[in-house]
Amino acid sequence: MKKSNLPIAVIGLGKTGISVAKYLFNNNINFIIYDTRKNPEFFIEAKKFINSEKIILGDISKEIIDYHDNFIISPGLELDKNLIKKIYKDKKNLLTDIDIFNDKKRNNLICITGSNGKTTVTLLIEHILINLGKKAKAGGNIGFPVLELLCKDYEYNIIELSSFQLEMLEKINCEVSLITNITPDHLDRHKSLDNYIKIKHKIFNNTKNIIINRCDKNIKKEKISFKYSFGDNIPKNKNEFGIKKINGTNNILFGKKKIINENEVLLIGNHNLVNICSALSVIQALGLNMDEACKHVKTFTCIEHRMENFFNKSNIRWINDSKATNIDSTVSALNSLDNNIILILGGKSKTDDYKKLNDAISKKVDKVILLGESKNIMLKQITAVNNVAIVDTIENAVIKAKEFATKLRDESKIPVNIILSPACSSYDMFKSYEERGQLFKECALNQYR
Numbered sequence: 001m002k003k004s005n006l007p008i009a010v011i012g013l014g015k016t017g018i019s020v021a022k023y024l025f026n027n028n029i030n031f032i033i034y035d036t037r038k039n040p041e042f043f044i045e046a047k048k049f050i051n052s053e054k055i056i057l058g059d060i061s062k063e064i065i066d067y068h069d070n071f072i073i074s075p076g077l078e079l080d081k082n083l084i085k086k087i088y089k090d091k092k093n094l095l096t097d098i099d100i101f102n103d104k105k106r107n108n109l110i111c112i113t114g115s116n117g118k119t120t121v122t123l124l125i126e127h128i129l130i131n132l133g134k135k136a137k138a139g140g141n142i143g144f145p146v147l148e149l150l151c152k153d154y155e156y157n158i159i160e161l162s163s164f165q166l167e168m169l170e171k172i173n174c175e176v177s178l179i180t181n182i183t184p185d186h187l188d189r190h191k192s193l194d195n196y197i198k199i200k201h202k203i204f205n206n207t208k209n210i211i212i213n214r215c216d217k218n219i220k221k222e223k224i225s226f227k228y229s230f231g232d233n234i235p236k237n238k239n240e241f242g243i244k245k246i247n248g249t250n251n252i253l254f255g256k257k258k259i260i261n262e263n264e265v266l267l268i269g270n271h272n273l274v275n276i277c278s279a280l281s282v283i284q285a286l287g288l289n290m291d292e293a294c295k296h297v298k299t300f301t302c303i304e305h306r307m308e309n310f311f312n313k314s315n316i317r318w319i320n321d322s323k324a325t326n327i328d329s330t331v332s333a334l335n336s337l338d339n340n341i342i343l344i345l346g347g348k349s350k351t352d353d354y355k356k357l358n359d360a361i362s363k364k365v366d367k368v369i370l371l372g373e374s375k376n377i378m379l380k381q382i383t384a385v386n387n388v389a390i391v392d393t394i395e396n397a398v399i400k401a402k403e404f405a406t407k408l409r410d411e412s413k414i415p416v417n418i419i420l421s422p423a424c425s426s427y428d429m430f431k432s433y434e435e436r437g438q439l440f441k442e443c444a445l446n447q448y449r
């Protein structure tokens, strides 16, 4: 942070903004909060410890630059490019909560990013470490801002970083870091896939032990000096984690050694075996006991809103995968289920190309139900099934899905999966993917009351 007598500008009053404000308040540092919204999420909370005249709401103008030397910006807010240019031109300091965290003294830091699987891998590492008897805590993009990790002296801090958080960051000093995978996401903000890939790779600047996904073509392996790798193929070297089919079932291997069979874990799908490989690479890089760690992998259950099988009745299985907010996550969800799928798709678009869904849909899906802002473009592009229904609400999607599923089950005499896996974000109709998933579950359960 730049030395200055001027108050710090905290831009954004969401989870990040309020955590920054609390941190500055607790350290007796003077600050002013800005938020473009009329009624930001934590307005009432913030007023408990700072005067309301220090919370400025509405458009953020270039004039504010003269009143501050340091600007701490929240990840979700895409600031006006002219404002950012002027901040740099005036040699002011633009930083994030992650920069403040990075400058503080703390124990082992493990950083995770990627297009899909970040939260699963982050929470799995936390689960393994806690069960190994370590004081470990996960934070960051999973919803627990990093500055709150500083409140306790954790032995291991595991942080999930989004591309929005990495965009502003120069480097982060950590013990271990990894990128789960890179497929197009958030290109509405990052503009090109190349730029998105570049932003994701920033996680490796200043890491002691880099772990890579050796099967991902978007990870720049040739340019990275890595210690361990993981992937969905058979390991060739002793520092590799991977997957091999033996007698008809998938197994996780570390080098040549078979360490876990797919039937021993509670997570569904091949993509989750790859997630386990990446979490175990971290355990190995930290020099911890692999046999013990494998035992704890087996007790890790699914996370809410991610392939969450929340209800089964009369051969109809309901799955909430509301966190599938891009095409690739929906494809991996479909690939991890048997045939006879009723798929609920749609929400706020982050792309205009949904044709990539057709391949997975044609193999597994019987009927598609579309909702949200993306429904019309999806209707044109999803050509793999004849039977597509359009609905306006989640409630109606659920009613339609049950109707389709009942008919399909009675005709086919085999179990049917109803899955909400939207391939889109939720902001067209909901506050968050959590709210969307929650409502989906309530509506589904109401069908049986």
Ligand code: UMA
Pocket (backbone or CB within 6 Å): 011, 012, 013, 014, 015, 016, 017, 034, 035, 036, 037, 074, 075, 076, 077, 078, 140, 141, 142, 143, 144, 145, 146, 162, 163, 164
């Ligand atoms: N906003 C305004 N004006 C402002 C400030 C924010 O309109 O002045 C809007 C943003 O455009 C956004 C919303 O308010 O739509 C929230 O933005 P924020 O930066 O205040 O968000 P926080 O509440 O601080 O939450 C952020 C992450 N959210 C985003 O990056 C959008 C949370 O990740 C994260 O858990 C939290 O910090 C703690 O680190 C959520 C997320 O959706 C889960 N992340 C995206 C993803 O996973 O794909 C990147």
Ligand code: ADP
Pocket (backbone or CB within 6 Å): 114, 115, 116, 117, 118, 119, 120, 121, 180, 181, 271, 272, 274, 275, 305, 306, 307, 321, 322, 323, 324, 325, 328, 329, 330, 332, 333
């Ligand atoms: P993130 O935090 O990166 O959004 P999550 O662990 O929350 O990732 O999972 C989000 C969605 O992506 C889930 O719906 C899940 O089905 C899918 N997913 C999880 N891991 C992977 C992976 N390794 N590859 C592809 N899709 C995945």
